[in-house]
Amino acid sequence: MPELSVVITVMNEEENIGPLIQEIRKSLPGLDYEVIFVDDGSEDQTRQQIVAHADERIKLVELRKNYGQSTAMTAGIDHATGDYIALLDGDLQNDPADIPSMLQKLKDEDWDVVAGNRANRQDGMFLRKIPSKIANALIRRMTGVYIKDYGCTLKIFRREIAEDLGLYGELHRFIPVLAKLQGARITQVDVRHHARMFGKSKYGLNRTFKVISDLILMVFFRKYIQKPMHLFGSIGFVSLFLGVLINLYLLVLKLMGHDIWGKPLLILGLILLLGGVQLITLGILAEVNVRTYFESQNKKTYQVRKIFNGREYVKPVTVGN
Template identity: 65%
Template sequence: MKLSVVVPVMNEEENIAPLFKAIREALKGIDYELIMVDDGSTDGTVEKMRELADERTKIIVFARNFGQTTAMAAGIEAARGELIATLDGDLQNDPADIPMMVEKLEKEGWDLVAGRRARRQDGLLLRKLPSKIANALIRKTTGVYLHDYGCTLKVFRRDVAKNLGLYGELHRFIPVLAKMYGAKITEVDVRHHPRIHGVSKYGLGRTFRVMSDLLLMLFMQKYRTKPMHLFGSLGIPMLGIGLLIDLYLFVVKLLGQDIGQRPLLILGVMLTLGGIQLITTGFIAELIMRTYFESQNKKPYTVKAVYEPKTHP
């Protein structure tokens, strides 16, 4: 199987027929499979997909809405292709861009080719402006320099897609996850169309979720295998300063002065307790991480290739 196309959908009944048509026309001549993942639709999306499905189409139906990231993860898990493409089901991404992205990945040796919506057909205040701010923030903090993290249209090599570890709502951070895996990433301009049918599932409310996920990504990037370096770096100075304050106040008390009303006493106690908590949290996080890797026989590294020494007869 050359290519697996994964499309998460929810309540896209009117878009299914033109989507199937566009994918089939775009991928003529390519050995591909289409994996449609229904994320708890309440309209006739599933029935429409079953009606139009052919021998290349697999349909996965969730019992309820689990979110786009989970739907994408389920589709990627079921994929059999050497390459895996992800695509939105609202027809704003254009399937006709997929062959161009596949060619770029194969000819230039990339592991992930991400789409960049060059002429994005969305509202300025509610969609484009918040997206620009979020993209700039993610670039600055993660060091993964792409212009459009929110574009679902991407093409991966199989091993990269299968090892992303998608949970929660981390689909926005797929390039960051891929970079952590060791993938070589580039982006290309792709077409973007206005939504004709259905309604957008996104709004300003996702901004806070993006910020929360960004903090998680920063932790995963730097401290996933060494959480004690984060908690210890914060906890040891706090504990040290707290103990120094407590020692100073103890000496002052021995000299006969009253320390009960001093704000410095509260600060010393808080720093001491906070430092102890951070250090013990680091110990617990270390144990959790070790359990995560060892219980599942995972490795904290990725091997790209192994070259055995040549033997001579």
Template identity: 60%
Template sequence: MSKPLISIVITVYNEEDNIQPLLEATYSALDEIDYEVILIEDGSTDRTVAEVKKYANSRTKLIIFNRNFGQTTALAAGIDMAIGEYIATMDGDLQNDPTDIPVMLKKAMEEEWDVVAGRRANRKDGFVLRKIPSKIANWVIRNTTKVYLKDYGCTLRVYKAEIAQGMGLYGELHRFIPVLAKQQGAKMTEMDVKHHPRIHGESKYGLSRTFKVMSDLILMLFFQKYFQRPIHLFGGIGIISFMIGFLINIYLLILKVMGEDIWGRPIMILGFILVLGGIQFITTGIIAEIIVRTYFESQDKKTYTIKSVYQGVLVPAAGIQ
């Protein structure tokens, strides 16, 4: 198969009733584009695989997991398998509309964007259980990461392949893909896309994911600010903790010299905890620094990304040896 212009990565999990209309709509929308479709079947327990095999065309790949690994892992597998110059991601529940993909692709190519993110206009989801938590999460993520997109929950996005394949998706970080792309220096924009109500099946998400989002947000903030210098985080906390504990202990020592009984005072216990905690934080920072250096040096990774080099002609980064 020759290298297509775009690879469409679609994650599906227990979507047997959606497969036929999903594939038909996707093939129709991309009829005038050189494309491939990659479906990642994430451990479904229904007839999703059978339906894909029944309706897939010759440009469709099906990746079947032996169990449910989650959306992030499924997206990572599809992106790894993609061979297109651009990669589009979308959900398999028919709420994303594949007719938006050619428009997003055209925008990416003509305006030279690395990422074109979908923004769900007139979102067709429940107000209390879906829209309100989503708005809160979007506001928190936008204002803490300083990556100013309005809709982090929309899976429909178009990327340059080198950006998508360099993001390093692990755990459940698919919600933070724009942040991961921004860390690579991606030039990013957002545009309105269509959104449809779910017709078949059930949503795989609920309020319980709020805690996962907040946990992942802490991780992303660490990646943004301290991934290459963890000692600045742990060392800073450790030094503050140690100094407060040290001052408390000096204060208690003065009281002891003056003849006061200091045994059993809560402040004495606090002083010892802060000193020991400070030492542990500083030690953790040193160990984290060693791990980070091992991570980069053992794989010959760089702490920077070169997009291109001008040597009379523009040389893509991939061609740099």
């Protein structure tokens, strides 16, 4: 098995394939590596270019249609065999020459993930850089995972971390958060970034609302995935308490002979009362689902990074419940 697997997701990047493979060969001469290209439904000559430039180190995983970058990354990780896995963009904006130093840092300093930070980003200011800075700041603030550049694809993982990321939908931007949920130790290093030479970017401002939706999901995963009752129950009990207070106040008014029917306060009290009951019930059901998720799949609510056996550190063996 190779030491390093480089996973590259591509869609309609035919002009970039040849130069990218040349750069990889030039940048990784001293490493035992493989390259996993995942074609995510290309409609040009991308697949043919990969095959034309392939050697024994290069593998092509061709998906049946365009599933999106997160799913394509998952497919690449599933087919990788290396002890370490690097993610790399297929548009030549990431530089493969940064991979050896990142891998060395991960091994020497015992990190689980080394993430790239595009120090001198070569993209448009108003459509790419400014929205990205705002998004990065918002994600850091809401998740508590302090990575400067969430949008940089270039990252290197230990295999066990990459395999358990759980990349669904379009969660690739939140990879550091998903890794942190596993207890991964993450660091970041400045990496080079080049202007796109060929093809068109697949990103635009239209993904803003998707990012916000996924961010809400990540906040829930980060804080409440194992204790959903703490979220729904807390909100539910506050709502229930306010609803009871309002309705008691209205009951007193009714007993004093006042007409309370049709008052907005009565409607608000009923909404808060019923909403509180529903949220508490939802929290209980969510707790049941969490237990079903972990127990039905023999999943643990924790992960052991490594074990010292008295002589040396060893990788933990998966055990049943």
